[in-house]
Amino acid sequence: MADDRHKKLSVLYASGKELQISGEFSSYLGKLLNTDLSKQIWDGMVLVPEFEVDDELKVLLETVVQRERVSFDSQVRLQHSIGKSSPEIARAMVYQLPTPVDAVVFPKDKELRRLITVLKKENIKITVYGGGSSVTGGIRSKKYERVVCIDTSNLNELEIGKGFCTAGAGLTGSEAEKLLNAKGLTMGFFPESLEHSTIGGWISTKASGQESNAYGDIEDIVISVDLYRSDSTVIEDNYTRISSGVSGKDIATGGEGRNGIVVRAKMKTFPKPERRYFQSFLLPSFKSGIDFMKTLERFPDVMRLMDETETDLALNEAGDSFSKRVLQRMMKSRGISQGSMVIIMSREKISVPKISGSIKMGKSPAVRWNETRYQRPYLGNILWKRSVVVDTLETSASWNDLPSLYQNVKNEFTQVTKEIGINGLIMSHISHEYQSGACIYFTFMFKSSNPVEDLDTIRDHMVQTFLSSGGSITHHHGIGNEFRKYLSDGLKSIQDKASDPIFLQI
Numbered sequence: 125m126a127d128d129r130h131k132k133l134s135v136l137y138a139s140g141k142e143l144q145i146s147g148e149f150s151s152y153l154g155k156l157l158n159t160d161l162s163k164q165i166w167d168g169m170v171l172v173p174e175f176e177v178d179d180e181l182k183v184l185l186e187t188v189v190q191r192e193r194v195s196f197d198s199q200v201r202l203q204h205s206i207g208k209s210s211p212e213i214a215r216a217m218v219y220q221l222p223t224p225v226d227a228v229v230f231p232k233d234k235e236l237r238r239l240i241t242v243l244k245k246e247n248i249k250i251t252v253y254g255g256g257s258s259v260t261g262g263i264r265s266k267k268y269e270r271v272v273c274i275d276t277s278n279l280n281e282l283e284i285g286k287g288f289c290t291a292g293a294g295l296t297g298s299e300a301e302k303l304l305n306a307k308g309l310t311m312g313f314f315p316e317s318l319e320h321s322t323i324g325g326w327i328s329t330k331a332s333g334q335e336s337n338a339y340g341d342i343e344d345i346v347i348s349v350d351l352y353r354s355d356s357t358v359i360e361d362n363y364t365r366i367s368s369g370v371s372g373k374d375i376a377t378g379g380e381g382r383n384g385i386v387v388r389a390k391m392k393t394f395p396k397p398e399r400r401y402f403q404s405f406l407l408p409s410f411k412s413g414i415d416f417m418k419t420l421e422r423f424p425d426v427m428r429l430m431d432e433t434e435t436d437l438a439l440n441e442a443g444d445s446f447s448k449r450v451l452q453r454m455m456k457s458r459g460i461s462q463g464s465m466v467i468i469m470s471r472e473k474i475s476v477p478k479i480s481g482s483i484k485m486g487k488s489p490a491v492r493w494n495e496t497r498y499q500r501p502y503l504g505n506i507l508w509k510r511s512v513v514v515d516t517l518e519t520s521a522s523w524n525d526l527p528s529l530y531q532n533v534k535n536e537f538t539q540v541t542k543e544i545g546i547n548g549l550i551m552s553h554i555s556h557e558y559q560s561g562a563c564i565y566f567t568f569m570f571k572s573s574n575p576v577e578d579l580d581t582i583r584d585h586m587v588q589t590f591l592s593s594g595g596s597i598t599h600h601h602g603i604g605n606e607f608r609k610y611l612s613d614g615l616k617s618i619q620d621k622a623s624d625p626i627f628l629q630i
Contacts, residue, residue: 207258210515254322260604293324312339329602330378402487525594
């Protein structure tokens with residue numbers, strides 16, 4: 125057991141910031157979960173054991189990288205061995221800690237090639253760490269003889285060209301946007317984890333930003349990638365486009381650190397919008413919203429449709445107000461007991477076709493979403509500290525399959541929580557739209573005396589329901605260790621052929 129000398133490490137998402145919620149909202153949410161949310165039970169921290177130091181490895185690494193860029197500190201090693209997925213947090217909450225990496229290295233670009241060569245020669249495995257915001261168990265190491273984590277934070281340069289920028293893989297989204305915004309530019313990629321996730325992480329997980337309707341997913345924004353592999357192969361793409369077959373971009377995108385280290389990437393840039401336009405509507409039902417969205421020929425930059433449960437939560441989180449009371453009267457007059465809210469954000473004024481039975485809500489809900497969109501994970505911190513397990517899973521499906529997939533997942537969640545004997549809450553929203561279909565995102569929470577086992581069971585039932593209902597394993601988070609088992613044997617085989625054996629295999 126750890127003694128007073130041992131340090132503590134926060135395992136919650138983006139710790140250091142907290143989203144404030146009212147006592148009324150806490151009470152409301154507590155009633156839905158049949159639990160008391162007034163008391164904090166856990167601080168979100170874990171005691172860090174004192175891990176042994178491999179002295180031979182220490183000498184080896186310090187011959188390649190300057191001493192100040194090598195760490196054997198137990199807290200640093202544990203931090204680089206655990207991501208922000210709910211299974212990892214649940215395990216940490218009951219003090220089931222992962223196997224730590226043996227060392228963490230923060231190399232400069234000029235040190236990277238030799239470092240990889242030396243590690244390969246000594247048969248030492250590598251994990252790659254960007255912002256630590258992985259929600260798929262992607263940085264969790266299996267037990268090998270020795271594992272070294274390469275932290276990409278020193279790969280942080282940014283050069284701006286005409287219509288593109290060349291960005292280091294370790295640059296976070298907010299850092300890149302700050303530099304680009306100063307020149308009147310944007311990369312147009314805005315994941316909820318913008319403040320913490322890195323450009324290399326976006327490419328490696330084949331990610332999608334909240335404004336993908338306007339700018340595209342990561343594979344649309346990245347132009348080329350420089351990738352280092354352990355066989356001395358250095359794929360340096362500096363092309364606007366290339367048709368020579370497989371490129372560094374193809375190998376790196378979705379590779380999740382198994383195919384080599386993303387060092388830098390050439391990314392598209394766009395003029396920073398001068399202003400935003402906001403609209404919000406309350407629709408009669410989630411299904412009517414899906415029916416409406418699939419008829420659109422063009423989608424706004426952001427179009428986010430919340431189901432009835434998520435809408436109810438959003439309205440209650442905003443607190444009591446005159447506008448809320450007016451909305452409730454209008455809902456009553458139109459026979460809407462629980463509506464489905466859609467928020468719209470765009471760079472230009474757009475006219476949204478009239479939806480039968482809908483209620484205009486003005487711009488306030490959309491403005492509030494925009495102002496708090498990077499703070500949403502902090503609500504999870506509040507719940508975790510009250511021993512409430514909270515998780516999200518996302519999938520994509522065709523417009524025709526979405527209504528049944530949505531209902532199947534909700535039914536499965538209700539059934540499995542009933543069988544386990546816990547009270548749970550599930551909600552959903554549609555966040556990314558395409559002509560052929562959309563991404564549907566599920567948020568669920570529950571309180572249990574067996575959080576690890578119950579979460580694993582619920583997640584498995586939900587993903588299996590995605591697949592049996594026409595959905596994908598995931599839309600934009602990658603698969604990591606948590607989802608690889610759902611991948612087809614054919615895709616596993618192809619991915620294994622492309623992988624670099626020195627990099628930790630999932």
